[in-house]
Amino acid sequence: MADVHAALRSLGLLPPTAGTADGEPLEEVYDTATELAVRHFQQVRGLSVDGRVGEETYRALSEARWSLGDRLLHHDPVRPIRGDDVINLQDRLHELGYDAGPVDGVFGTETEIGLRAFQRDYGLTADGTCGPATLRALRQLGRKVTGGRPQLLRQSASFVESGPHLIGRRIVVDPGHGGPDTGFTAGETTEADLVLDLASRIEGRLAAAGATVYLTRGRDQAPTLQERTAFANDARADLFLSLHLDAHPSEHARGVASYYYGTGSGPSSTVGEQFANLVRREVIARTGMLDLGSHAKTWDLLRMSRMPAVRMDCGYLSHPVDRLLLLDARLRSTVASAVVAAVQRLFLPAEADPPTGTFVLPARV
Ligand SMILES: [Zn+2]
Structure with missing residues:
Protein backbone atom coordinates (compact mmCIF):
# COMPACT_ATOMS: atom_id res chain seq x y z
CA MET A 1 0.00 0.00 0.00
CA ALA A 64 -1.10 10.55 -12.86
CA ARG A 65 2.47 10.50 -11.67
CA TRP A 66 4.14 11.27 -14.99
CA SER A 67 4.87 14.90 -15.73
CA LEU A 68 5.98 16.36 -19.02
CA GLY A 69 9.74 15.96 -19.36
CA ASP A 70 9.97 12.77 -17.32
CA ARG A 71 10.43 10.70 -20.47
CA LEU A 72 10.43 10.89 -24.25
CA LEU A 73 6.93 10.65 -25.69
CA HIS A 74 6.23 8.97 -28.99
CA HIS A 75 3.72 6.68 -30.64
CA ASP A 76 4.23 3.05 -29.72
CA PRO A 77 1.50 1.11 -31.53
CA VAL A 78 2.10 -2.02 -29.44
CA ARG A 79 2.16 -0.46 -25.99
CA PRO A 80 0.83 3.08 -26.28
CA ILE A 81 2.36 5.49 -23.77
CA ARG A 82 -0.18 6.65 -21.20
CA GLY A 83 0.03 9.26 -18.51
CA ASP A 84 -0.54 12.81 -17.38
CA ASP A 85 2.45 13.95 -19.39
CA VAL A 86 0.59 12.86 -22.53
CA ILE A 87 -2.52 14.76 -21.36
CA ASN A 88 -0.33 17.79 -20.84
CA LEU A 89 1.15 17.48 -24.33
CA GLN A 90 -2.26 16.98 -25.94
CA ASP A 91 -3.58 20.02 -24.07
CA ARG A 92 -0.71 22.20 -25.22
CA LEU A 93 -1.12 21.12 -28.83
CA HIS A 94 -4.83 21.94 -28.70
CA GLU A 95 -4.16 25.31 -27.11
CA LEU A 96 -1.78 26.07 -29.96
CA GLY A 97 -4.41 25.12 -32.50
CA TYR A 98 -3.30 21.64 -33.48
CA ASP A 99 -5.66 18.70 -33.65
CA ALA A 100 -4.08 16.02 -31.50
CA GLY A 101 -7.22 13.92 -31.15
CA PRO A 102 -9.07 13.47 -27.89
CA VAL A 103 -7.24 14.60 -24.74
CA ASP A 104 -7.23 11.12 -23.27
CA GLY A 105 -3.68 10.69 -22.01
CA VAL A 106 -2.93 8.00 -24.58
CA PHE A 107 -0.27 8.80 -27.17
CA GLY A 108 -2.00 7.50 -30.30
CA THR A 109 -1.83 8.15 -34.05
CA GLU A 110 -3.74 11.44 -33.79
CA THR A 111 -1.40 12.76 -31.12
CA GLU A 112 1.52 11.91 -33.36
CA ILE A 113 -0.05 13.68 -36.37
CA GLY A 114 -0.75 16.79 -34.29
CA LEU A 115 2.76 16.77 -32.84
CA ARG A 116 4.39 16.38 -36.26
CA ALA A 117 2.35 19.29 -37.62
CA PHE A 118 3.49 21.46 -34.70
CA GLN A 119 7.12 20.39 -35.17
CA ARG A 120 7.02 21.18 -38.91
CA ASP A 121 5.56 24.64 -38.32
CA TYR A 122 8.16 25.51 -35.71
CA GLY A 123 11.17 24.32 -37.69
CA LEU A 124 11.82 21.28 -35.54
CA THR A 125 12.60 17.79 -36.75
CA ALA A 126 9.12 16.42 -37.47
CA ASP A 127 9.80 13.01 -35.97
CA GLY A 128 6.64 12.79 -33.89
CA THR A 129 8.71 12.36 -30.73
CA CYS A 130 8.30 14.83 -27.91
CA GLY A 131 11.89 15.30 -26.77
CA PRO A 132 13.84 18.21 -25.29
CA ALA A 133 13.76 20.50 -28.36
CA THR A 134 10.02 20.09 -28.74
CA LEU A 135 9.48 20.62 -25.02
CA ARG A 136 11.51 23.81 -25.13
CA ALA A 137 9.47 25.08 -28.07
CA LEU A 138 6.22 24.21 -26.32
CA ARG A 139 7.38 26.02 -23.20
CA GLN A 140 8.63 29.08 -25.03
CA LEU A 141 5.23 29.58 -26.56
CA GLY A 142 3.93 30.82 -23.27
CA ARG A 143 2.81 28.99 -20.19
CA LYS A 144 -0.80 28.40 -19.75
CA VAL A 145 -1.45 26.36 -16.69
CA THR A 146 -5.08 25.58 -17.27
CA GLY A 147 -6.61 24.76 -20.59
CA GLY A 148 -10.23 24.73 -21.60
CA ARG A 149 -10.91 21.62 -19.58
CA PRO A 150 -11.18 20.91 -15.88
CA GLN A 151 -7.99 21.70 -14.09
CA LEU A 152 -5.67 18.77 -13.93
CA LEU A 153 -4.51 17.43 -10.62
CA ARG A 154 -0.98 18.01 -11.65
CA GLN A 155 -1.05 21.67 -12.43
CA SER A 156 2.24 22.30 -14.06
CA ALA A 157 4.97 20.36 -15.70
CA SER A 158 7.80 19.73 -13.30
CA PHE A 159 10.16 19.57 -16.23
CA VAL A 160 13.41 21.03 -15.05
CA GLU A 161 15.47 22.50 -17.80
CA SER A 162 18.99 21.60 -16.91
CA GLY A 163 20.53 23.33 -19.91
CA PRO A 164 22.49 21.89 -22.78
CA HIS A 165 25.50 20.88 -20.73
CA LEU A 166 25.86 17.55 -22.42
CA ILE A 167 25.53 18.59 -26.06
CA GLY A 168 27.66 16.37 -28.26
CA ARG A 169 27.97 13.57 -25.69
CA ARG A 170 26.79 10.19 -26.89
CA ILE A 171 25.62 7.88 -24.18
CA VAL A 172 24.39 4.32 -24.52
CA VAL A 173 22.12 3.05 -21.78
CA ASP A 174 21.74 -0.70 -21.63
CA PRO A 175 18.74 -2.10 -19.77
CA GLY A 176 19.68 -5.70 -18.92
CA HIS A 177 17.73 -8.74 -20.12
CA GLY A 178 14.56 -8.17 -22.20
CA GLY A 179 12.03 -10.12 -24.23
CA PRO A 180 11.77 -13.70 -22.98
CA ASP A 181 14.65 -13.11 -20.57
CA THR A 182 12.95 -11.43 -17.63
CA GLY A 183 15.92 -11.47 -15.27
CA PHE A 184 14.90 -11.71 -11.63
CA THR A 185 11.20 -11.61 -10.88
CA ALA A 186 9.18 -10.61 -7.82
CA GLY A 187 5.54 -11.47 -8.32
CA GLU A 188 4.56 -9.90 -11.62
CA THR A 189 7.44 -7.48 -11.52
CA THR A 190 10.47 -8.32 -13.60
CA GLU A 191 13.97 -6.96 -13.50
CA ALA A 192 13.76 -6.52 -17.30
CA ASP A 193 10.73 -4.19 -17.05
CA LEU A 194 12.08 -2.18 -14.15
CA VAL A 195 15.47 -1.52 -15.71
CA LEU A 196 13.80 -0.58 -19.00
CA ASP A 197 11.62 1.91 -17.13
CA LEU A 198 14.70 3.24 -15.39
CA ALA A 199 16.60 3.46 -18.69
CA SER A 200 13.71 5.39 -20.28
CA ARG A 201 13.73 7.90 -17.44
CA ILE A 202 17.49 8.30 -17.76
CA GLU A 203 17.15 8.68 -21.52
CA GLY A 204 14.59 11.48 -21.15
CA ARG A 205 16.64 13.40 -18.61
CA LEU A 206 19.96 13.01 -20.40
CA ALA A 207 18.35 14.06 -23.67
CA ALA A 208 16.94 17.11 -21.90
CA ALA A 209 20.48 17.97 -20.85
CA GLY A 210 21.53 17.88 -24.50
CA ALA A 211 23.10 14.41 -24.74
CA THR A 212 22.44 11.99 -27.57
CA VAL A 213 21.14 8.83 -25.94
CA TYR A 214 20.61 5.36 -27.28
CA LEU A 215 19.01 2.39 -25.56
CA THR A 216 20.33 -1.04 -26.52
CA ARG A 217 16.92 -2.65 -26.56
CA GLY A 218 13.18 -2.17 -26.61
CA ARG A 219 10.70 -4.02 -24.45
CA ASP A 220 10.55 -7.17 -26.53
CA GLN A 221 14.17 -7.43 -27.56
CA ALA A 222 16.86 -9.48 -25.88
CA PRO A 223 20.19 -8.65 -27.52
CA THR A 224 23.23 -10.74 -26.62
CA LEU A 225 26.11 -9.22 -24.67
CA GLN A 226 28.09 -9.04 -27.92
CA GLU A 227 25.25 -7.23 -29.65
CA ARG A 228 25.00 -4.74 -26.79
CA THR A 229 28.68 -3.85 -26.81
CA ALA A 230 28.79 -3.81 -30.65
CA PHE A 231 25.84 -1.41 -30.55
CA ALA A 232 27.70 0.93 -28.20
CA ASN A 233 30.89 0.67 -30.27
CA ASP A 234 29.02 1.39 -33.52
CA ALA A 235 27.32 4.36 -31.88
CA ARG A 236 30.78 5.67 -30.95
CA ALA A 237 29.45 6.25 -27.49
CA ASP A 238 31.37 8.31 -24.94
CA LEU A 239 29.90 6.30 -22.12
CA PHE A 240 28.14 2.98 -21.69
CA LEU A 241 25.91 2.30 -18.71
CA SER A 242 24.37 -1.11 -18.17
CA LEU A 243 21.51 -1.44 -15.66
CA HIS A 244 20.58 -4.49 -13.62
CA LEU A 245 18.88 -5.36 -10.36
CA ASP A 246 20.11 -8.07 -8.07
CA ALA A 247 18.51 -10.86 -6.05
CA HIS A 248 19.81 -13.25 -3.44
CA PRO A 249 18.47 -16.26 -1.53
CA SER A 250 19.21 -14.39 1.69
CA GLU A 251 16.53 -11.79 2.23
CA HIS A 252 19.08 -9.61 4.01
CA ALA A 253 21.06 -8.86 0.86
CA ARG A 254 20.39 -5.31 -0.32
CA GLY A 255 22.08 -2.25 -1.75
CA VAL A 256 23.66 -0.71 -4.82
CA ALA A 257 26.91 -1.85 -6.45
CA SER A 258 28.74 -0.68 -9.56
CA TYR A 259 31.31 -2.40 -11.75
CA TYR A 260 33.98 -1.15 -14.14
CA TYR A 261 36.60 -2.85 -16.27
CA GLY A 262 39.73 -3.87 -14.44
CA THR A 263 41.52 -6.85 -12.99
CA GLY A 264 41.86 -5.42 -9.52
CA SER A 265 45.64 -5.27 -9.69
CA GLY A 266 46.54 -4.68 -13.35
CA PRO A 267 45.32 -2.00 -15.72
CA SER A 268 41.88 -0.62 -15.14
CA SER A 269 39.66 1.86 -16.89
CA THR A 270 40.31 5.09 -14.98
CA VAL A 271 37.31 6.91 -16.36
CA GLY A 272 35.18 3.80 -15.94
CA GLU A 273 36.18 3.56 -12.30
CA GLN A 274 35.52 7.25 -11.81
CA PHE A 275 32.05 7.02 -13.30
CA ALA A 276 31.31 3.83 -11.36
CA ASN A 277 32.05 5.78 -8.18
CA LEU A 278 30.17 8.90 -9.23
CA VAL A 279 26.99 7.12 -10.24
CA ARG A 280 26.93 4.89 -7.18
CA ARG A 281 27.51 7.76 -4.79
CA GLU A 282 24.86 9.94 -6.38
CA VAL A 283 22.34 7.12 -6.14
CA ILE A 284 23.25 6.35 -2.53
CA ALA A 285 23.15 10.02 -1.52
CA ARG A 286 19.69 10.51 -3.00
CA THR A 287 17.99 7.22 -2.12
CA GLY A 288 19.62 6.15 1.12
CA MET A 289 20.09 2.65 -0.26
CA LEU A 290 22.99 0.59 1.09
CA ASP A 291 26.39 1.26 -0.47
CA LEU A 292 28.00 -1.94 -1.75
CA GLY A 293 30.94 -0.21 -3.40
CA SER A 294 32.52 -0.22 -6.86
CA HIS A 295 34.38 -3.26 -8.12
CA ALA A 296 36.78 -4.04 -10.95
CA LYS A 297 35.59 -6.89 -13.20
CA THR A 298 36.77 -8.39 -16.46
CA TRP A 299 33.28 -9.21 -17.70
CA ASP A 300 32.87 -9.22 -21.48
CA LEU A 301 30.31 -6.44 -21.28
CA LEU A 302 32.93 -4.16 -19.76
CA ARG A 303 35.92 -5.53 -21.63
CA MET A 304 34.49 -5.45 -25.15
CA SER A 305 33.15 -1.92 -25.10
CA ARG A 306 35.62 0.62 -26.45
CA MET A 307 34.49 3.42 -24.14
CA PRO A 308 34.23 3.77 -20.36
CA ALA A 309 31.65 1.16 -19.41
CA VAL A 310 29.92 0.71 -16.10
CA ARG A 311 27.35 -1.74 -14.88
CA MET A 312 25.17 -0.72 -11.96
CA ASP A 313 23.15 -3.22 -9.94
CA CYS A 314 20.61 -0.89 -8.42
CA GLY A 315 19.16 -2.75 -5.44
CA TYR A 316 17.89 -6.23 -4.63
CA LEU A 317 14.47 -7.36 -5.85
CA SER A 318 14.67 -10.07 -3.19
CA HIS A 319 14.96 -7.57 -0.33
CA PRO A 320 11.62 -6.32 1.00
CA VAL A 321 12.67 -2.69 1.38
CA ASP A 322 14.73 -2.44 -1.80
CA ARG A 323 11.84 -4.01 -3.68
CA LEU A 324 9.31 -1.50 -2.32
CA LEU A 325 11.64 1.33 -3.26
CA LEU A 326 12.18 0.00 -6.78
CA LEU A 327 8.45 -0.42 -7.34
CA ASP A 328 7.96 3.27 -6.55
CA ALA A 329 8.07 5.35 -9.73
CA ARG A 330 9.35 8.34 -7.79
CA LEU A 331 12.35 6.38 -6.58
CA ARG A 332 13.11 5.38 -10.15
CA SER A 333 12.90 9.03 -11.18
CA THR A 334 15.29 9.87 -8.36
CA VAL A 335 17.75 7.25 -9.57
CA ALA A 336 17.46 8.67 -13.09
CA SER A 337 18.30 12.15 -11.77
CA ALA A 338 21.24 10.69 -9.88
CA VAL A 339 22.60 9.11 -13.05
CA VAL A 340 22.29 12.40 -14.93
CA ALA A 341 24.08 14.24 -12.12
CA ALA A 342 26.88 11.66 -12.26
CA VAL A 343 27.20 12.02 -16.04
CA GLN A 344 27.34 15.79 -15.70
CA ARG A 345 30.02 15.54 -13.05
CA LEU A 346 32.01 13.19 -15.25
CA PHE A 347 31.95 15.49 -18.28
CA LEU A 348 31.78 18.94 -16.76
CA PRO A 349 35.05 20.68 -15.96
CA ALA A 350 35.54 20.60 -12.21
CA GLU A 351 35.18 24.37 -11.80
CA ALA A 352 31.75 24.29 -13.42
CA ASP A 353 30.58 21.54 -11.11
CA PRO A 354 27.95 22.89 -8.76
CA PRO A 355 28.62 22.00 -5.14
CA THR A 356 25.99 19.74 -3.66
CA GLY A 357 27.64 18.96 -0.38
CA THR A 358 26.99 15.28 -0.87
CA PHE A 359 30.57 14.41 -1.70
CA VAL A 360 33.84 15.86 -2.91
CA LEU A 361 34.65 15.42 -6.56
CA PRO A 362 37.64 13.12 -6.97
CA ALA A 363 40.78 14.65 -8.45
CA ARG A 364 40.93 14.43 -12.21
CA VAL A 365 43.74 12.48 -13.86
ZN1 LIG B 1 20.30 -8.76 -14.36
Missing part, protein backbone atom coordinates in the same frame (compact mmCIF):
# COMPACT_ATOMS: atom_id res chain seq x y z
CA ALA A 2 3.01 2.29 0.34
CA ASP A 3 2.90 2.85 -3.41
CA VAL A 4 -0.68 4.15 -3.23
CA HIS A 5 0.17 6.48 -0.39
CA ALA A 6 3.19 7.74 -2.25
CA ALA A 7 1.09 8.39 -5.34
CA LEU A 8 -1.59 10.24 -3.39
CA ARG A 9 1.07 12.25 -1.63
CA SER A 10 2.85 13.22 -4.85
CA LEU A 11 -0.50 14.43 -6.18
CA GLY A 12 -0.94 16.58 -3.09
CA LEU A 13 -3.99 14.64 -1.92
CA LEU A 14 -2.33 13.45 1.27
CA PRO A 15 -0.06 15.50 3.51
CA PRO A 16 3.66 14.67 3.51
CA THR A 17 4.67 11.70 5.63
CA ALA A 18 4.06 12.27 9.30
CA GLY A 19 6.64 10.82 11.60
CA THR A 20 6.78 9.56 15.13
CA ALA A 21 8.76 11.42 17.77
CA ASP A 22 12.00 9.62 16.99
CA GLY A 23 11.69 10.34 13.28
CA GLU A 24 10.57 6.88 12.23
CA PRO A 25 7.86 7.00 9.57
CA LEU A 26 4.46 5.87 10.75
CA GLU A 27 3.22 2.64 9.32
CA GLU A 28 1.07 3.23 6.25
CA VAL A 29 -2.50 2.27 6.90
CA TYR A 30 -5.56 2.52 4.73
CA ASP A 31 -7.35 4.89 7.07
CA THR A 32 -10.19 7.37 6.63
CA ALA A 33 -7.84 10.04 5.27
CA THR A 34 -6.57 7.64 2.62
CA GLU A 35 -10.07 6.65 1.62
CA LEU A 36 -11.10 10.30 1.35
CA ALA A 37 -8.08 11.04 -0.81
CA VAL A 38 -8.89 8.09 -3.04
CA ARG A 39 -12.52 9.25 -3.33
CA HIS A 40 -11.38 12.75 -4.22
CA PHE A 41 -9.03 11.37 -6.84
CA GLN A 42 -11.74 9.14 -8.32
CA GLN A 43 -14.17 12.05 -8.45
CA VAL A 44 -11.77 14.37 -10.25
CA ARG A 45 -10.79 11.61 -12.62
CA GLY A 46 -14.32 10.59 -13.48
CA LEU A 47 -13.88 7.10 -12.06
CA SER A 48 -16.58 5.32 -10.10
CA VAL A 49 -16.23 6.70 -6.59
CA ASP A 50 -16.00 3.84 -4.12
CA GLY A 51 -12.89 4.82 -2.14
CA ARG A 52 -11.21 1.56 -2.99
CA VAL A 53 -8.06 1.12 -5.06
CA GLY A 54 -9.11 -1.39 -7.67
CA GLU A 55 -7.33 -2.09 -10.92
CA GLU A 56 -8.72 0.97 -12.72
CA THR A 57 -7.95 3.39 -9.90
CA TYR A 58 -4.51 1.94 -9.45
CA ARG A 59 -3.72 2.42 -13.13
CA ALA A 60 -5.06 5.97 -13.04
CA LEU A 61 -2.89 6.71 -10.01
CA SER A 62 0.21 5.40 -11.75
CA GLU A 63 -0.53 7.40 -14.90
